[in-house]
Amino acid sequence: MTAEEKKFQTETQKILDLMINSIYTNQEIFLRELIANASDAIDKVKFQSLTESDILEGDSDFEIWLDVDEENDVFTIKDNGIGMTYDEVVENIGTIAQSGSQDFLQKLQERQAAADDEALDLIGQFGVGFYSSFMVADKVTLITRAPKEDKGVKWESTGDGTYTIEEVDKPKRGTTIKLQLRDEFTADGEELDITNRRNIERLVQKHSNYVAYPIKMKCYEEDDEGEVTEQIKTLNDMKPLWIRNKSDIEEEDYNEFYKEVFTDWADPLEVIHSKVEGLVKYSTLLFIPQQAPSNIFSDDFDQGLRLYSKNNFVMDNCSKLLPDYLRFVRGLVDSPDFTLNLSRQVLQDDKQLKIISKNLKKKVLKRLKSMLGDDREKYKEFWNEFGQLIKGGINMTHGKEQDKLVELLIFPSSHSDSEMTTLAEYVERMPEDQDVIYYVTGEDETTVEKLPQMELLQEKGLEVLYFFDEVDEFVINNLQEYDDIEFKSVLRGDLDLDDADDDIDADEDEVEELLEDIKGHLDDKVSDVRLSKRLKSSAVCLVSGDVGLSMSMEKVLEKMDQNMGQAQRILEINPQHELFSKLKEIHTTEGNSDRLAEYSELLYSLASLVEGFTPEDPVEFSDKITELMVEAK
Numbered sequence: 001m002t003a004e005e006k007k008f009q010t011e012t013q014k015i016l017d018l019m020i021n022s023i024y025t026n027q028e029i030f031l032r033e034l035i036a037n038a039s040d041a042i043d044k045v046k047f048q049s050l051t052e053s054d055i056l057e058g059d060s061d062f063e064i065w066l067d068v069d070e071e072n073d074v075f076t077i078k079d080n081g082i083g084m085t086y087d088e089v090v091e092n093i094g095t096i097a098q099s100g101s102q103d104f105l106q107k108l109q110e111r112q113a114a115a116d117d118e119a120l121d122l123i124g125q126f127g128v129g130f131y132s133s134f135m136v137a138d139k140v141t142l143i144t145r146a147p148k149e150d151k152g153v154k155w156e157s158t159g160d161g162t163y164t165i166e167e168v169d170k171p172k173r174g175t176t177i178k179l180q181l182r183d184e185f186t187a188d189g190e191e192l193d194i195t196n197r198r199n200i201e202r203l204v205q206k207h208s209n210y211v212a213y214p215i216k217m218k219c220y221e222e223d224d225e226g227e228v229t230e231q232i233k234t235l236n237d238m239k240p241l242w243i244r245n246k247s248d249i250e251e252e253d254y255n256e257f258y259k260e261v262f263t264d265w266a267d268p269l270e271v272i273h274s275k276v277e278g279l280v281k282y283s284t285l286l287f288i289p290q291q292a293p294s295n296i297f298s299d300d301f302d303q304g305l306r307l308y309s310k311n312n313f314v315m316d317n318c319s320k321l322l323p324d325y326l327r328f329v330r331g332l333v334d335s336p337d338f339t340l341n342l343s344r345q346v347l348q349d350d351k352q353l354k355i356i357s358k359n360l361k362k363k364v365l366k367r368l369k370s371m372l373g374d375d376r377e378k379y380k381e382f383w384n385e386f387g388q389l390i391k392g393g394i395n396m397t398h399g400k401e402q403d404k405l406v407e408l409l410i411f412p413s414s415h416s417d418s419e420m421t422t423l424a425e426y427v428e429r430m431p432e433d434q435d436v437i438y439y440v441t442g443e444d445e446t447t448v449e450k451l452p453q454m455e456l457l458q459e460k461g462l463e464v465l466y467f468f469d470e471v472d473e474f475v476i477n478n479l480q481e482y483d484d485i486e487f488k489s490v491l492r493g494d495l496d497l498d499d500a501d502d503d504i505d506a507d508e509d510e511v512e513e514l515l516e517d518i519k520g521h522l523d524d525k526v527s528d529v530r531l532s533k534r535l536k537s538s539a540v541c542l543v544s545g546d547v548g549l550s551m552s553m554e555k556v557l558e559k560m561d562q563n564m565g566q567a568q569r570i571l572e573i574n575p576q577h578e579l580f581s582k583l584k585e586i587h588t589t590e591g592n593s594d595r596l597a598e599y600s601e602l603l604y605s606l607a608s609l610v611e612g613f614t615p616e617d618p619v620e621f622s623d624k625i626t627e628l629m630v631e632a633k
C-alpha cells in the first residue's frame, strides 16, 4: 500500500497554522502533552489486558522512552501503549475531536474578535495535545501499531494542510513519534535546545515527574578524565504517593515526599491523604506545615494547591481550592476530571472544582477538630503558627462555616497556667449562676493577672479568658456570643456581680458630689467617674464603656495607623481603699479644691499607666508624685 495523502480538517489546520506561525510562548509544553498521551495509551492497554491477557504479546514492561539524535536534530518519544489502528489514526490525529482543542479555538476566535493581544497566550492555558509538537517541529512522524494488528501505520505531516498515511511494518506494539526539530530548537538555535539531554531531563522533572510509568533516556556522563559513559536514566520520580494505598505508606514516605516536593526542611505537622470516588473522583494529599513561612501574610505568598490529572502536572498554586484562611495548607489534588490544559479562567466556574473545594475545606477543618480533641499539644503547635489565620477566617465568614471555625478557637485562661481552653470547655466549667464569658485583654499572663480589674473575679474564682493576641477582641466583637452566652470584658462597663455591692461608709449625697467634682476635673478625659465593684486592693482603674471601641482595640488600631477615635473611658475608684477615704476627707474639709483637682489628674494618670498608656505630660506627672512624696515625710 502506498502512502495516501489526506487533508486536515479546516479547524485542525487553523490550529496547526497557529502552532507553526504564531505561538512564541510555552513551547516546552509539547513534551508534557506527548508524555501524557503515551501514559494514557499505556493505561489503556494495561486496563484492556485485565480481560484480554494475550494483547500484551509478551511486552508488559510498560515504559516511555525518549531519545535525541543530536546529529540530525530529531527528538523521539516511544511508548508500548495501546497504539492505534489505521482508522484510529485518521480519526484521532487528522481531526479535531478533542474538547480541549475545540475550546481553544473558540476562545481564540473570541479573543481575536476582541482584538485581544493576549490571544496567543492561550496556548499556555490550553495546550492542544498532539498538535503542540508543531510548535517545535518542522515535520512530525508517527508510527504506531495496535495490539494484534499485523501492520503498523505511519502518519507524517509538515503541518502544511495535508498529511500522508500508510501501512508499515512495526514489530512492537505501541507508538513512536519523531519530531524533526525546527532550527530554533536545536543547539544552534535561539530557543530551548531540545537536542540537549539535560534540558529534556529538566522538562520531565518539571512537568511529568509523577507519571506512573518510567520515562527513560540514554544519558552520557563525563568523568574528570573526560571519559564518557553511557547510562540509562529514569528521568521521573514515579512516586505519585497519593495514588498508593494509605496502608502501604509509611510516615517517613509522606515526610520525605512533602519536604522534597514542597521544599520544606521540616516534616509536616499533619498529613491528610484521601481518595474520593463519587460524583467527582479525586485523590488528595494535603500537609499542614510545622512552621508558617515568613511571608504567609504578604501578597507574594504562593498560596494554593497543585493540580494533577492522572499524575500529570496541570497547575501550581491553584488558590481556588481552599479558602484564604486555610492558606497554610500545602498539597495537591489529582483528578482525572481536570484536563491537562485547565486554564485559570475555566477554573473560576468549574463545578467539579467547587465540589472538590468544599470537600477539602470540610476535610481540613474536621482534621483540625480531631487534632484539637485528641492531641492538644500538637494542636497548640498548630495554633501558635496558624491560629491567627483561623481567627481571620472567623471575621471573613458567617453561618455554619463560622460556627465550625469558632470550635477551633483556643485561649489561655485563668483556669490553668499551661493549658489553653476551647470555648466549649470554658462553658462546661461555668458555675450555674454565671451567665457571661469573661475575658481580659493584655500583654501576657503576668500583666493581666496583676490588673486591678481582675481582683474581684479572682476572688470569686471566676474563670477569665486571656486575650493576648491583638485580633482576639475583634474576633469576639464579631461573634458577639457563643452558645447564646455573651462575652464580657473584665475591662469594660459594669461587671454586674451582685454581691460585690458592699456598703459604702459615707453619706450617699456627699459621695455623689465628690465623684461629680472629680469628673468635672477630668471632663475632657473620662465619660464617667464611679465607685468600683470590681476592685479589691487597688485604688483605681480605667474601664471602657460597654459598647464601641475598647482601650485595647484603640491601641491596636493606633498601631495600624487607623485612627478610629478614642475608646470611652470610665474611671473607677475603690470605695474600700484608704485613698478614697483621703479623697472624701479633702472634699469634706476643702470642698472642690485645687488639691482635689490635682489628685483627680493623678488618679487618672495612675489608672492610665496600668492600662499601658503614657500620661499626657510625664514630666508634670513625675513632679507631682515627687511633691507628694516629699510632703509625706
Ligand SMILES: Nc1ncnc2c1ncn2[C@@H]1O[C@H](COP(=O)(O)OP(=O)(O)OP(=O)(O)O)[C@@H](O)[C@H]1O
Residues within 6 Å of the ligand: 033, 037, 038, 041, 079, 081, 082, 083, 084, 092, 093, 098, 099, 100, 101, 128, 129, 130, 131, 175, 339, 340
Ligand atoms: N501515544 C499515543 N498512543 C495511542 N494513542 C494516541 C497517542 N497519542 C495520541 N493518541 C490518540 O490521539 C488522540 C488525540 O490526541 P491529542 O493529544 O491531540 O488529544 P487528547 O490527548 O485526546 O486531548 P487533550 O490533549 O486535549 O487532553 C488521543 O485521544 C488518543 O486517542
